[in-house]
Amino acid sequence: MLVSEAVAISTRVAPSFIRVGQVELFARRARKQEHPDAMEELEKMVLHLIDREYAEVIDNTLSTAEKVVLLAHEFRNRLTSLVANWVRVGYCQGNFNSDNCAAGGFTLDYGPFGFCEAFDPYYQPWTGGGEHFAFFNQPVAAERNFEMFCAALQPLLASDQVALQKLEEIRSGFAVEMQAEVEKMFAAKLGLDALDAALFKELAFLMLQTPVDYTLFFRELSSIPADIGPLRKSFYSDLNEEMDKRWSEWLTKWKSLISGTTNANTETSRSLEEIGEQMKRVNPKYILREWMLAPAYQQAATGNYALIRELQDVMTQPYAEQSKEVEEKYYRLKPSEFSELGGVSHMSCSS
Template sequence: MPTPLPSPYFIAASSPAAALVGLDAGELANEDFVAVFTGNKVAVRSQPLSAVYSGHQFGVWAGQLGDGRAITLGDIATPTGPMELQLKGAGLTPYSRMGDGRAVLRSSIREFLCSEAMAALGIPTTRALIVTGSHQPIVRESVETAAVVTRMAPSFVRFGSFEHWHYRNKQDELRILADYVIKNFYPEFAGAVNPYKELLAEVTRRTARMIAHWQAVGFMHGVMNTDNMSILGLTLDYGPFGFMEAFDANHICNHTDQGGRYSYANQVPVGHWNCYALGNALLPLIGTPEEAEEALDVYRPAFGAQLDELLHAKLGLRDTRDEDGALFDAMFQLLQANHADFTLFFRRLSGLRVEDPSFDTPLRDLFIDREAFDAWAATYRARLRAESSDDALRSEAMNRVNPKYVLRNYLAQVAIEQAQNGDYGGVHKLLAVLERPYDEQPENESYAALPPDWAAHLEVSCSS
């Protein structure tokens, strides 16, 4: 059962998320909703639960973990199927270990904003319905205040949910869980010759595609432990995440990750590694290592095909040609050498005109080595001419897939500091901007600016 917080108050709610479960976001500030979504009141038909799972953390087997501060209230029927509602930060559970079961305002606002920002970007993700707060002090590196974020997903089952039963040699429970997931989320595999192999292959495929979306938008999860990997291929558990700014393929967004296991570049192989951990857990059901390997072999082609499709769209290329891989590689080498801003590069690239380099100035200014940019741009222009690209049509198409607005750390930090002083207007405004990431929004131009100098000193870690 949730543990009540003193004098809970409303911070923000997501209208798109509320609409998914038939609620009006405008009503969520009402006292009854605030009480339910803080854990101070349990709805009549709700039967709260917390789930056990285990996991590999930073590549090391960590044993039993579980929902140490997450409490599922139940699910709501929607036109697309049941949607679970889960409180994060609502107090102690049987799996809290040495923790207090709470979450702080800082991390709750970050998860709330990023869940909805990712959804608006079209990236598979859990959703965030509402975030509430309380002035109850919570001790982390310093004393902060409590908050609860209500997140939503068809299921919160994780890779680690299967690892838990496998490592305890509980094959009956392992099979029950796998059959539940297949019945409710992958019913097309129920009649397969080897449904568990098909399950592993599809989860691996979804995971690969999800990570391709991360790479294409410059998103870094920060803590890709197997207990943070969704069996539905959703981005799950927003902690020390970050969006790439000055491009560095080896960038580490999580200050705790001193070895760089979860750097931007490493997300791709680590995703595959995590699928192997799931395959190992499912092996008693699948049968042979060879069959599990066949299922896991879908990862690289699925990732490659998805990223290739996304990069073609980001560069406004209508067809696929043999030389495109070299063009993409040269582009990333150029970004790496100049540490150009990732989001602004792709957004400004839409303004390039095939026959008029004078329009390149805003894009060119992102690079220290302008001559290197000019050389790459010449190759890109030649590629555009080869398919008779139309500047206006290409620009419009590119702006539909290259966001102008992402949740930069400094934007989140400004909104958080305002909220810590009792002003939640910054959270509301930032949410509204992020809900339309591809629109120009000239009135919000400042939200698309390069980060200020002080932002270079921001650090995010696993502490929340």
């Protein structure tokens, strides 16, 4: 469905706009020797990136080769943490190619970004985006971006085989580091010390079959409910008898696991209350949903910014228990009238 909207000239704000794609561009010129200063320009670009984004962790007195290897290591740490946290809060960048990947390791809101509502590992807010940039595929997209970044650094290390080998080890270790970050993140969302693969696989299946609101579900789970009653707030459909049973069985298994952590005879054992509070610190209660934003910017077009300011106030405290009025208005499932609506449920790349 095509929706006609007024255009706007907007300004993007970020700590820096140095992207992996830009480093790639300079590296391509250097490899092809497009002009006599191409290699020098690549080195200046990379050293500028280090000075601007990594000065606090990379010693300026080191050689260029040493700096480049440390840059790759630090960027890997930042990128794996960033993408794991995207998935943690339900964020999908939507168009996570190298030109939309900040070399400083932070989020650039380029493209049709959005937050997953009804859980779908292949959620993609952009109608033409395909699965390669989908919600659960973001770690793979990040790995591809990192490979391109490392390839762009290689010309600077051509005369240093030891540094090249270190760079290759850092590059090849990305997938393992990324998986470790994702598992640690989901363990935290579930209040576990370590992720139980079978339990998580079953949960993902149930969340798909029901279906379930990603944000509401994990927030309700953070209260460690006695039964599945409170979890129903996050369900977009009623359960049949079989699914009701399966959800109850899953909840029992999960509670048995977290109860095991509270009974462990260790110095790090936690009470259920402590586990719940820790879960609430990683499972936000409020996210920016498109069906909240659309009325706000439509109202703003008339000169009334009340909803914009209200949303700003709410979203600056996404983990907090806010007023009953705020909860009733913003802590709920997507209203049916916004389903399948162009500009809310689906967007073009430049939306």
